[in-house]
Amino acid sequence: MTTLQEAPVSHLRENPFGIAQAQLRRVGDTFGIDDNLINVLSRCKKAVEVSIPTQMDDGSTKVFAGYRVTHNIARGPSKGGIRYHPDVTLDEVKALAMWMTWKCALANIPFGGAKGGVVVDPKSLSRRELERMTRRFTSEIINEIGPEKDIPAPDVGTDARVMAWIFDTYSMNKGHSVLGVVTGKPLAIGGSLGREEATARGALYVLRGAARKRELSLNGATVAIQGFGNVGSYLARFVAQDGATVVAMSDSGGGVHNPKGIDVEAAFAHKREHGTLGGLRDTEPISNDDLLLLECDVLAPCALEQVINESNADRIKTKIVVEGANGPVTPSADEILEQNGVLILPDVLANAGGVIVSYFEWVQGLQEYFWKEDEVNAKLNDIVTRAFNETWATYETRQTSMRIAAYGLAVQRVAEATVTRGIYP
Numbered sequence: 001m002t003t004l005q006e007a008p009v010s011h012l013r014e015n016p017f018g019i020a021q022a023q024l025r026r027v028g029d030t031f032g033i034d035d036n037l038i039n040v041l042s043r044c045k046k047a048v049e050v051s052i053p054t055q056m057d058d059g060s061t062k063v064f065a066g067y068r069v070t071h072n073i074a075r076g077p078s079k080g081g082i083r084y085h086p087d088v089t090l091d092e093v094k095a096l097a098m099w100m101t102w103k104c105a106l107a108n109i110p111f112g113g114a115k116g117g118v119v120v121d122p123k124s125l126s127r128r129e130l131e132r133m134t135r136r137f138t139s140e141i142i143n144e145i146g147p148e149k150d151i152p153a154p155d156v157g158t159d160a161r162v163m164a165w166i167f168d169t170y171s172m173n174k175g176h177s178v179l180g181v182v183t184g185k186p187l188a189i190g191g192s193l194g195r196e197e198a199t200a201r202g203a204l205y206v207l208r209g210a211a212r213k214r215e216l217s218l219n220g221a222t223v224a225i226q227g228f229g230n231v232g233s234y235l236a237r238f239v240a241q242d243g244a245t246v247v248a249m250s251d252s253g254g255g256v257h258n259p260k261g262i263d264v265e266a267a268f269a270h271k272r273e274h275g276t277l278g279g280l281r282d283t284e285p286i287s288n289d290d291l292l293l294l295e296c297d298v299l300a301p302c303a304l305e306q307v308i309n310e311s312n313a314d315r316i317k318t319k320i321v322v323e324g325a326n327g328p329v330t331p332s333a334d335e336i337l338e339q340n341g342v343l344i345l346p347d348v349l350a351n352a353g354g355v356i357v358s359y360f361e362w363v364q365g366l367q368e369y370f371w372k373e374d375e376v377n378a379k380l381n382d383i384v385t386r387a388f389n390e391t392w393a394t395y396e397t398r399q400t401s402m403r404i405a406a407y408g409l410a411v412q413r414v415a416e417a418t419v420t421r422g423i424y425p
């Protein structure tokens with residue numbers, strides 16, 4: 001039996017949970033929130049670490065490490081994705097769980113924050129190995145999750161197929177189908193129309209709002225997008241539909257570039273056929289590092305954390321950064337970008353579309369009553385636009401960054417719920 005440990009080289013330059021806690025303290029100072037409350041909110045309610053023995057196709061057994069963390073449940077059951085990536089660490093999962101609390105509160109949906117992760121490269125597993133690993137992970141956290149308790153969803157390296165296995169494993173153990181246990185499910189088993197594209201659609205709505213405020217038309221704007229997964233690929237499609245010129249896109253294998261614009265639909269077809277963007281016709285290769293430094297109107301990091309940091313922030317040449325990914329800009333890079341007049345649309349606002357439509361999926365599942373796609377998208381637009389307007393108003397009145405404005409609104413809501421409930425006992 002072999003044990004898989006964390007990958008030797010990580011994309012994380014700084015401890016993400018340290019960053020999340022420092023951001024919270026800054027918000028506490030800016031908004032005058034009681035220190036005792038900030039202390040409560042700076043910790044995670046619960047963190048579970050499990051080992052996941054998995055039989056491989058060759059008969060050997062590998063043991064993967066998995067985590068499920070609940071940050072806070074003051075405003076409702078906890079909600080957050082499950083990430084499969086070789087660099088996953090407990091502190092990364094804790095940071096992502098805390099950001100989920102703020103994201104749900106900013107959107108004003110009745111959830112707290114959670115996150116899960118498994119230290120694994122899902123691409124290195126066969127379909128059967130991935131399924132066995134997912135089902136065993138679900139069994140190990142079965143007492144932690146549930147429709148009234150903690151509801152997982154997809155994140156990096158997981159998708160609707162993985163959610164279907166989680167749903168099935170949980171339901172088999174309960175003896176009946178439990179639609180509300182997980183979101184991001186396939187449509188055939190209680191998924192929501194519009195969920196797959198929801199994160200990118202939310203980012204588009206936020207970007208449209210910001211472009212209006214900055215008197216920038218998306219029609220004709222140049223956009224560079226890092227990450228061609230769930231978030232990045234649909235965002236590329238949506239901005240192109242709004243008339244933007246997508247000048248660069250990338251996946252983990254590297255990027256493609258054409259200053260005159262990339263045919264996004266051809267990129268979808270190429271990725272489907274070849275599994276990578278590399279070699280897409282009418283494009284030149286570009287590295288993930290150089291993509292971030294392109295001169296463009298909008299830069300959308302939609303892959304992993306900390307890609308914009310103090311080593312490259314002063315060379316970023318964009319007007320707007322829209323954070324499709326969670327935590328792609330470090331606090332020191334935040335300051336440099338701010339000084340350089342770059343508008344940052346923070347993760348908790350820009351990528352909230354995913355959890356908002358997950359909320360719709362959960363409601364539809366609990367009611368066993370499913371909505372039309374137009375209805376989903378219209379309700380998403382309402383919630384995202386309200387959150388954007390509230391954040392923008394706070395940004396202007398407080399003369400702070402969009403990030404601190406968004407976190408401030410969110411943390412105040414969670415703090416109010418905590419005070420109203422009282423500290424048990």
Ligand code: NAD
Nearest residue numbers: 155156157199227228229230231251252303325326351354
């Ligand atoms: P995904 O697995 O579908 O796609 C990730 C993409 O990033 C892939 O194209 C992958 O090739 C690329 N990538 C991986 N490592 C990279 C690297 N080192 N450099 C450049 N690209 C790299 O994941 P996703 O669901 O699109 O999530 C992307 C980001 O968006 C994550 O930060 C995630 O937490 C965040 N997010 C996702 C959702 C959602 O609904 N899926 C919701 C909110 C936030």
